[in-house]
Amino acid sequence: MQDLTTDVLVVGAGPAGSMTAKWAAMSGAKVLMIEKRQEIGSPVRCGEGMSKSWLADVGIKPGKWINLEVEGARIYSPREQCLEINEKNAGNEVGYVVERDGFDKQLAIDAANAGAEVMLKTAATDVIRENGAIVGVKAKRFGEPFTIRAPITIAADGFESQVGRWAGLPTNLMLKDMDTCLQYRMTNVDSDERYCDFYLGSCAPGGYVWIFPKGNGLANVGIGVQVSQIKTTAEAKSYLDKWIAKHPAYAKGKTIDIVGGGVSISPPVKQSVTDGLMIVGDAARMIDPLTGGGIANGCIAGKICGQVAAEAVATRNLSATFLAKYDKAWRGLFEEKLYRNWLAKEKLTSLPDDVFDKVVDALQGVKLEKLSVHNILKAVHSRYPEITKEFEAFL
Amino acid sequence: MVATVVDKRSLHIESSGQLCIYCGACVGICPLNCIYLDETRITFDETTCTRCNICVKACPVGAIEIG
Numbered sequence: 500m501q502d503l504t505t506d507v508l509v510v511g512a513g514p515a516g517s518m519t520a521k522w523a524a525m526s527g528a529k530v531l532m533i534e535k536r537q538e539i540g541s542p543v544r545c546g547e548g549m550s551k552s553w554l555a556d557v558g559i560k561p562g563k564w565i566n567l568e569v570e571g572a573r574i575y576s577p578r579e580q581c582l583e584i585n586e587k588n589a590g591n592e593v594g595y596v597v598e599r600d601g602f603d604k605q606l607a608i609d610a611a612n613a614g615a616e617v618m619l620k621t622a623a624t625d626v627i628r629e630n631g632a633i634v635g636v637k638a639k640r641f642g643e644p645f646t647i648r649a650p651i652t653i654a655a656d657g658f659e660s661q662v663g664r665w666a667g668l669p670t671n672l673m674l675k676d677m678d679t680c681l682q683y684r685m686t687n688v689d690s691d692e693r694y695c696d697f698y699l700g701s702c703a704p705g706g707y708v709w710i711f712p713k714g715n716g717l718a719n720v721g722i723g724v725q726v727s728q729i730k731t732t733a734e735a736k737s738y739l740d741k742w743i744a745k746h747p748a749y750a751k752g753k754t755i756d757i758v759g760g761g762v763s764i765s766p767p768v769k770q771s772v773t774d775g776l777m778i779v780g781d782a783a784r785m786i787d788p789l790t791g792g793g794i795a796n797g798c799i800a801g802k803i804c805g806q807v808a809a810e811a812v813a814t815r816n817l818s819a820t821f822l823a824k825y826d827k828a829w830r831g832l833f834e835e836k837l838y839r840n841w842l843a844k845e846k847l848t849s850l851p852d853d854v855f856d857k858v859v860d861a862l863q864g865v866k867l868e869k870l871s872v873h874n875i876l877k878a879v880h881s882r883y884p885e886i887t888k889e890f891e892a893f894l
Numbered sequence: 895m896v897a898t899v900v901d902k903r904s905l906h907i908e909s910s911g912q913l914c915i916y917c918g919a920c921v922g923i924c925p926l927n928c929i930y931l932d933e934t935r936i937t938f939d940e941t942t943c944t945r946c947n948i949c950v951k952a953c954p955v956g957a958i959e960i961g
Binding site: 535536537542544622657658659660661664665671672674677679680681726729732733734735736757758759760761763 | 925927
């Protein structure tokens, strides 16, 4: 395998990587995006629910990857009192349940059509460092080692996040800042296709059980459990199996796909750039620590990352000082929210079932105009200020 | 002379596909960044691994054992 050179090297062809590649290419840079898998987007590692209001801002058009549009969410307390938030009734946009593999492929196609090269079966194995700066990666393609040199390297390698760590950016997680997740795609279930459902409490310690409907009796039934609350092996699976057994609408379902993965529920990385390298998406711990959603933030940051990467190459400003422009821009957009939701997560993961029950009861009848974490937290604050005390300054 | 304590317990990742679903949860949580995931193969650096047990907890399906 011949050694390669490019302007911008993107490691990882998930949503954040593809968005970075697309926007860097559109901004005039020569871009190469590498992906270790043979198929972009597969196997899926996602619950497949996403909000939709942000899509147009980053240039993503609705496509065949949309399964269905939901009208709102239902949050269930441990004794399964339901808090229903129907946004469509309030005239708001809500969200989609999607085919993540189709979504990821569409974004990669957009990147390729914008001019980026895409290379599959190509895994980064280490970074190359010269005079303290990252100048590319060592890689393997179909098992054959070679090097890719680039003035700017983007670590978009997802939750696993090795490239950033090789480059010296600390992305390590504490056990309380990760949920381990398992999901079954089930057919023959009775789910309400208007809603995404969330079940809180000891059925999923430090996380929740989710039901995301995909239409025609198909739904994603999944769980996230905080790793610090896990005592034995395979606990995520046993919690999920237990939950399904207790719910006849799902116990009769048949699993046609098993999805697993890790989700960070941490604050974002303290440092997202170093000389010659930027880190983006799940790798930069941009996942919302309360909802576990990471696609929107990854794509929004990816757009900025691509633009800054192209500008860095064009002006030969490859230092961390220049790349800080990217760091500053994404933090300006959503760092405060991530930090607030992390503080809320720290509190909520410690609450016993009876407090969850009380909170959900108290929220019955509260008019939530818009389905957002912020609005729910504000409503909790108005009834139970002691729960929100640690982060009331953010509300 | 300073004695070096070596943890001789072995870490076993069942990655033939009988248990492992190649989700990468262990890779992301490993504090020493010593687990690697190819598409359908997981390997780890025996000499760097301290048998800290964190990946065992992070695995959603119980494919990792230390014993």
